[in-house]
Amino acid sequence: MKDLTQRxxxxxxxxxxxxxxxxxxxxxxxxxxxxxFLSLFSACQxxxxxxxxxxxxxxxxxxxxxxxxxxxxxxGVGGDRYFKGEFYFSNDNGVTWDSKAILDKQLYGIxxxxxxxxxxxGLDGKxxxxxxxxxxxxxxxxxxxxxIRNVNYLxxxxxxFCGGSGFSRGVLIRSTDGGADWKTDxxxxxxxxxxxxxxxxxxxxxxxxxxxxxxxxxxxxxQNADGDFFISISFASHEHGIAIGLDGxxxxxxxxxxxxxxxxxxxxxxxxxxxxxRIIFRDLNKAYIIGDKGIFLFTNDGGTHWIKIKNxxxxxxxxxxxxxxxxxIGSSSGKLFQxxxx
Numbered sequence: 001m002k003d004l005t006q007r008x009x010x011x012x013x014x015x016x017x018x019x020x021x022x023x024x025x026x027x028x029x030x031x032x033x034x035x036x037f038l039s040l041f042s043a044c045q046x047x048x049x050x051x052x053x054x055x056x057x058x059x060x061x062x063x064x065x066x067x068x069x070x071x072x073x074x075x076g077v078g079g080d081r082y083f084k085g086e087f088y089f090s091n092d093n094g095v096t097w098d099s100k101a102i103l104d105k106q107l108y109g110i111x112x113x114x115x116x117x118x119x120x121x122g123l124d125g126k127x128x129x130x131x132x133x134x135x136x137x138x139x140x141x142x143x144x145x146x147x148i149r150n151v152n153y154l155x156x157x158x159x160x161f162c163g164g165s166g167f168s169r170g171v172l173i174r175s176t177d178g179g180a181d182w183k184t185d186x187x188x189x190x191x192x193x194x195x196x197x198x199x200x201x202x203x204x205x206x207x208x209x210x211x212x213x214x215x216x217x218x219x220x221x222x223q224n225a226d227g228d229f230f231i232s233i234s235f236a237s238h239e240h241g242i243a244i245g246l247d248g249x250x251x252x253x254x255x256x257x258x259x260x261x262x263x264x265x266x267x268x269x270x271x272x273x274x275x276x277x278r279i280i281f282r283d284l285n286k287a288y289i290i291g292d293k294g295i296f297l298f299t300n301d302g303g304t305h306w307i308k309i310k311n312x313x314x315x316x317x318x319x320x321x322x323x324x325x326x327x328x329i330g331s332s333s334g335k336l337f338q339x340x341x342x
Contacts, residue, residue, distance in 0.1 A: 048298070048342070049311040055328065055336040058097050059086055063330025064108045066321035069115055074321055075134065076330065077107035077120050085122050087134050094321075094328045094338070102137045103128065108163075111153035119179070121148035121161050129179055142182050146171050150194040152202060160202065160217045164190030167207045167229070174217045192231040197238045203257065205230035205243050212257050225251055225260040227267065236281040242303045244289055248274035252303045263304060278320050290317035290329060296339075313337055 059078055066076040066088075076088040085103030087110075090096060105123035112118050120128040120137075125144040128137045148163035148171070157178050164170035170187030191206035202213045210223040210230055228245025235241035243251045248266030253259060265271060275292040282288070289297040289306070293316060296309040315337070319330035326340040 048307050048309055050309050050326075050342050051340040052312060053338050054313070055094065055338050056097065057334055058088060058330070058336050059099060059334035061086065061334050062106070062332045063088065063319050063334060063336065064106065065110050066319040066328065066330050067110055067112060068321045068323070069112055071324075073115060074328070075110055075112065075118065076319065076321075077110045077122075078319075078330070078334070079103070079106040079122075081106045081123060085126070087120070087137075089134055093323060094336075097336070100134075103139070108147065109150040109161075111151045111159075113153045113156060117153070117156075119151045119153050119159050119161075121151045121163065123147050125163075127151075127161060127173070127182075140179065140182070142173055142184060144171055144173070144184055148173070149192045150204075152194050152196055154196060154199050154202070154216060158199070158216050160194065160204075162191040162194050162204050162206070164192075164206065166190065170206055172204070172217070172220070176216075190229075192229070193233040193243070195233050195235055195241075197235045197241075197256075201238070201256075203233050203235065203241065203243075205233045210243055210251075210257070210260070223257045223260060227262070227265070231277065232279045234279045234281050234287065236284045236287070236302070240284060240302060242279050242281075242287060244276040244279045246275055246277075248272075248276055248291075250276075250289070250303065250306070264306070277316075277318055280320055280322060282322055288320060288322075288327065290320050292316045296329075309339070312339070 061080040063078040068074050072093050074090045079085040085105050085107040086099050087102050088099045107120050107122040110120045116133045118130045127140040130137045146165045148161045150162050152160045159175045161173040167190050170189045170191045172185045175182045189207040189209045193205040196202045200216050204211045207229045208226045210225040211220040213220045228247050228249035230243045231246050233243040239256045241253050245266050250264035251260040252263050274295050277291045279289050285300050285302050287299050294312040294314045296312040297306040299306050315331040317329050318332050321328050329337045
């Protein structure tokens with residue numbers, strides 16, 4: 001009987017120690033997981049302050065696009081949707097600016113071959129060309145009345161425009177003779193963003209779709225990417241690129257678009273609601289995303305992780321151009337802002 005009692009007590013002690021250690025281990029595991037996810041959440045939500053200043057009120061209307069031609073010259077377009085299309089230019093790297101109205105419809109995109117040769121695009125299918133640094137413009141009506149959102153001046157003979165309306169109507173317009181003749185292809189998706197990695201390789205993104213051409217826009221192949229209205233795309237090299245969606249999705253590729261990884265899901269209920277507008281690379285590691293209500297994100301690891309710059313303006317950001325130590329951002333209200341990286 002004594003042996004039985006001792007065995008029972010031994011079993012009870014073993015069970016007590018086991019439960020105590022199990023509970024301790026459980027809470028230790030719980031605390032470790034909680035700390036891990038808290039640090040992960042904090043890393044994802046990391047914020048940083050940079051130096052900001054408002055440059056000037058360049059226009060009363062949206063500054064839709066900005067491009068840097070060289071160390072001193074920056075150009076841009078914008079305007080009011082139904083009443084005015086404006087051309088902006090700075091010859092001192094954004095210190096001072098001039099503007100001129102060149103159309104009675106808003107302009108959305110601009111691209112350049114050199115300091116003198118530009119193409120621009122706008123509402124109602126308007127295509128515009130300047131061969132004297134924006135002093136004079138030739139208006140081309142390409143028999144499409146859809147908004148033309150973006151333009152890519154590949155070389156002195158090949159120019160490609162993209163656009164569309166109503167999400168389900170898209171258009172690609174291409175010239176291979178410097179703008180003398182044009183070919184128009186229609187799509188079932190509105191197209192918005194465009195970039196190229198060489199004179200043959202072009203990417204174009206839009207409503208639930210990313211397209212790639214390897215023959216200067218003659219033919220296009222759809223990439224394995226969907227889930228948002230992709231409105232801007234940028235590549236830092238032939239292989240490494242990022243596409244962003246209007247609802248806050250971020251897609252990354254490291255194999256020239258063969259595969260796209262969703263590093264941020266804009267449709268997730270656990271993510272803050274952000275509306276993106278532009279993505280631009282500085283180099284292989286550094287890139288910037290701008291959007292509505294002062295959204296400004298920065299990455300220094302190629303797009304895997306993003307830092308939110310918290311002291312930016314609350315304006316809706318619509319365009320961005322980089323300078324040596326920072327950049328200049330255009331807004332929907334016509335204001336220009338400058339940021340300097342810390």
